[in-house]
Amino acid sequence: MTVPVVGATDRTAVPWDGPEPYAPVGVPLVDLLDRVLATGVVVSGDLVLAIADVPLVRISLHALLASVSDRVPAPWSDSGPL
Amino acid sequence: MTAPRAHSVDLDPERVTNDLAALVLTVVELLRQLMERQAVRRFDEGTLSAEQEDRLGTALMLLDERMDELCAQHGLQRSDLNLDLGPLGPLLADPGP
Amino acid sequence: MTTVTCVFAVTDTPPPDDVLSSTPGHDGGGPLRLLTAGALHLIVQDVPAADFGEAALAERLNRPAELERCARAHHRGVERAASAGTAVPLPMATLYLDDDNAVRAVSAREASLRVLLDRLRDRTEWAVKVHGPEAAHASGTTGEGPADGRSYLRRASARRRTEREAREQALAQAHAIDRELRRYAVAATRHRPQSEQLTGTSVPQLLNAAYLVDDGRRAEFVRAVGELARDAARSAVRVTMSGPWIPYSFAQLDDVECEAHQEVHA
Numbered sequence: 124m125t126v127p128v129v130g131a132t133d134r135t136a137v138p139w140d141g142p143e144p145y146a147p148v149g150v151p152l153v154d155l156l157d158r159v160l161a162t163g164v165v166v167s168g169d170l171v172l173a174i175a176d177v178p179l180v181r182i183s184l185h186a187l188l189a190s191v192s193d194r195v196p197a198p199w200s201d202s203g204p205l
Numbered sequence: 206m207t208a209p210r211a212h213s214v215d216l217d218p219e220r221v222t223n224d225l226a227a228l229v230l231t232v233v234e235l236l237r238q239l240m241e242r243q244a245v246r247r248f249d250e251g252t253l254s255a256e257q258e259d260r261l262g263t264a265l266m267l268l269d270e271r272m273d274e275l276c277a278q279h280g281l282q283r284s285d286l287n288l289d290l291g292p293l294g295p296l297l298a299d300p301g302p
Numbered sequence: 303m304t305t306v307t308c309v310f311a312v313t314d315t316p317p318p319d320d321v322l323s324s325t326p327g328h329d330g331g332g333p334l335r336l337l338t339a340g341a342l343h344l345i346v347q348d349v350p351a352a353d354f355g356e357a358a359l360a361e362r363l364n365r366p367a368e369l370e371r372c373a374r375a376h377h378r379g380v381e382r383a384a385s386a387g388t389a390v391p392l393p394m395a396t397l398y399l400d401d402d403n404a405v406r407a408v409s410a411r412e413a414s415l416r417v418l419l420d421r422l423r424d425r426t427e428w429a430v431k432v433h434g435p436e437a438a439h440a441s442g443t444t445g446e447g448p449a450d451g452r453s454y455l456r457r458a459s460a461r462r463r464t465e466r467e468a469r470e471q472a473l474a475q476a477h478a479i480d481r482e483l484r485r486y487a488v489a490a491t492r493h494r495p496q497s498e499q500l501t502g503t504s505v506p507q508l509l510n511a512a513y514l515v516d517d518g519r520r521a522e523f524v525r526a527v528g529e530l531a532r533d534a535a536r537s538a539v540r541v542t543m544s545g546p547w548i549p550y551s552f553a554q555l556d557d558v559e560c561e562a563h564q565e566v567h568a
Binding site for chain 3: 150151152153154155156157158159160
Binding site for chain 3: 241242245249255260264265266
């Protein structure tokens with residue numbers, strides 16, 4: 124395995140380029156979508172020309188991708204079976 | 206239906222028919238599983254007579270065999286029968302009692 | 303062509319201009335560039351207004367190929383923004399009519415953003431997922447024993463009990479894995495389980511977690527995931543990891559606003 128250097132800020136030594144069976148090669152889209160669709164800082168106030176109302180998009184994306192948006196509650200009270 | 210077919214617009218008539226069969230059989234399978242779950246619950250509770258157990262069990266067994274036949278007729282595997290409901294998970298999760 | 307300003311991220315350690323301009327952002331847009339808002343910097347791109355209007359964007363993002371292209375473009379911009387130091391990622395397609403509006407919006411949130419930058423500095427996000435239980439065999443009960451009704455019910459009962467126990471066992475393992483990994487993290491959160499369509503597996507997803515780990519503990523954390531993955535492989539549970547990620551999942555402004563507010567008025 125490509126063991127990352129302890130304490131380094133080197134971002135090129137990444138486990139997900141390595142041969143570990145539990146780590147994918149490259150940026151996995153499914154995990155990327157979890158992150159770009161649901162998170163981030165909302166610096167709103169003057170967001171114009173739309174979309175910054177990201178939840179709107181997420182709702183329609185939900186219909187297509189079946190990934191949950193914050194507006195659609197999961198059947199569990201928290202974020203998963205745990 | 207397996208995942209990739211769930212949201213695509215497919216104009217191949219053979220494929221449309223197959224998707225429809227898969228959908229119908231998925232619903233039938235759902236009912237079969239619900240009934241089986243109820244029967245097993247009654248069986249576990251011991252509230253069935255020997256004759257009831259035999260009749261219920263036989264009916265379910267025949268249903269199960271029939272499902273295998275129906276799937277085979279439509280070129281489907283039993284494992285193909287499911288509906289991905291997204292945040293609600295798959296339709297046929299068979300979570301038990 | 304009318305353009306609008308798309309903001310990827312905010313940082314106080316801006317990368318050099320040539321690094322930015324050589325990185326492609328969203329399709330059809332201009333080069334990535336920097337805007338200054340006090341001590342903070344915005345990584346932005348001019349994008350065609352026609353492609354990023356509400357209706358246009360909603361339509362595009364509902365097409366899987368376009369969504370992927372957009373997500374990856376956003377990720378490229380965010381990664382570049384963080385290439386010289388910590389950056390706070392903004393939601394995908396954060397748009398302003400022009401540069402001035404963008405700068406004004408960030409300046410108005412300067413205190414909170416600084417708190418957030420400090421919170422994310424020298425830390426990395428890792429995604430860990432647990433799937434299980436893997437099905438040991440087909441669910442049919444036919445042809446496995448005496449063909450009378452009572453035997454069938456007995457077999458069905460036994461099978462369901464076994465499956466229920468397998469599920470409970472797998473869930474307990476996922477709990478334990480999460481607990482163990484939290485020991486190495488400064489923060490942890492869970493995302494909703496990903497749908498079968500996205501994961502490509504029908505094995506239930508039991509955990510979709512994100513851990514914020516100090517860079518100094520990165521090796522420990524990764525080694526721990528490796529050990530847990532190897533242990534799990536001997537049972538019906540699978541552990542997968544992706545990373546390192548810019549801390550998307552820990553860049554929440556809301557919890558930080560109170561803190562910043564208090565700081566300012568202290």
